[in-house]
Ligand SMILES: NC(=O)c1ccc[n+]([C@@H]2O[C@H](COP(=O)([O-])OP(=O)(O)OC[C@H]3O[C@@H](n4cnc5c(N)ncnc54)[C@H](O)[C@@H]3O)[C@@H](O)[C@H]2O)c1
């Protein structure tokens with residue numbers, strides 16, 4: 344017998360999208376649940392009427408601009424069934440979808456994973472915002488789902504979420520766009536960001552990476568986040584005003600105004616602990632980026648994910664008398680763990696090739712592209 348509150352059928356709306364695919368895999372593989380999906384771009388997916396009737400948990404993962412419409416469509420499909428269901432969404436804004444879901448008779452929780460769909464099977468190490476709208480019968484299952492997600496859950500109201508996201512998303516996205524738009528326009532048509540990289544600081548490289556990440560993603564997602572967060576305009580106008588203050592002080596060449604205003608105020612607001620922690624984070628990023636720039640290097644994927652594999656890899660380099668300068672793990676686009684091994688500058692290409700061949704022949708690992 345189906346026990347909906349323990350082993351629900353999960354219906355993902357937007358199942359062919361980036362997060363939709365990740366979620367379908369998560370519910371099926373990590374939670375062992377039956378998953379059905381609806382997505383107009385996947386002709387093999389389930390029709391809305393069938394999904395509304397069969398699923399016990401509905402999860403909306405559609406573009407922000409069509410979210411309200413999609414929720415309202417499902418709300419009128421099968422209200423009697425909705426009374427027994429849990430409705431979730433992962434939209435990047437929370438007031439609009441949670442209010443729309445609450446107009447149905449379902450139990451309602453709004454979610455927001457604070458990262459693009461990860462290459463890992465869970466959200467381990469990533470924050471997940473949880474906005475409980477109406478939750479009773481489904482609480483134990485929601486708790487089990489959040490535990491399985493391995494996310495760092497943070498609970499708040501939809502209003503609080505949208506306020507925080509104005510600072511965490513709208514300002515970060517808007518300012519990075521403005522920063523590089525201004526640079527692009529002032530640099531002339533023949534230049535590119537690559538011309539700035541030989542002169543880079545850690546801060547510039549981190550800003551460039553943040554901007555590039557946005558540009559590689561769906562631009563509609565970012566414009567939607569700006570247009571649908573009710574606090575975006577005020578937050579960006581606030582930054583415009585404080586930037587004007589700094590520019591005015593600079594135009595007057597007023598060092599005292601800069602010190603007593605922006606520097607003193609922000610420094611006091613950070614406090615000693617946050618200043619210290621942020622400083623150490625920046626140092627870590629700086630050393631990481633410096634390590635990643637060291638040549639020569641090789642990327643190795645270890646075939647056996649078990650204790651002792653890494654030691655054997657290090658031994659292979661030791662036996663070949665190659666000195667390792669840096670060692671970092673990262674993930675490929677397919678989610679495989681890679682070790683980036685930076686070696687001493689005087690290591691010859693032939694010596695590096697020989698050790699890689701030996702690692703591959705022994706079945707320990709294989710060379711991959713970073
Ligand atoms: N990508 C991210 O970085 C990220 C991070 C956190 C949260 N989110 C949120 O996740 C949601 C989905 O984002 P995504 O990046 O997966 O987008 P996506 O564009 O990759 O996927 C959206 C999917 O929804 C489908 N769709 C469109 N209209 C539909 C409808 N009426 N009914 C059913 N399906 C429909 C599309 O065909 C597409 O496959 C958004 O609300 C977004 O704000 C995205």
Ligand SMILES: O=C(O)C(=O)C[C@]1(C(=O)O)C=C[C@@H](O)C=C1
Pocket residue numbers: 434435456457458459511512556564
């Ligand atoms: O690319 C990433 O990992 C992101 O953090 C994506 C990002 C963001 O840039 O704010 C984009 C949309 C989501 O709502 C959450 C996070």
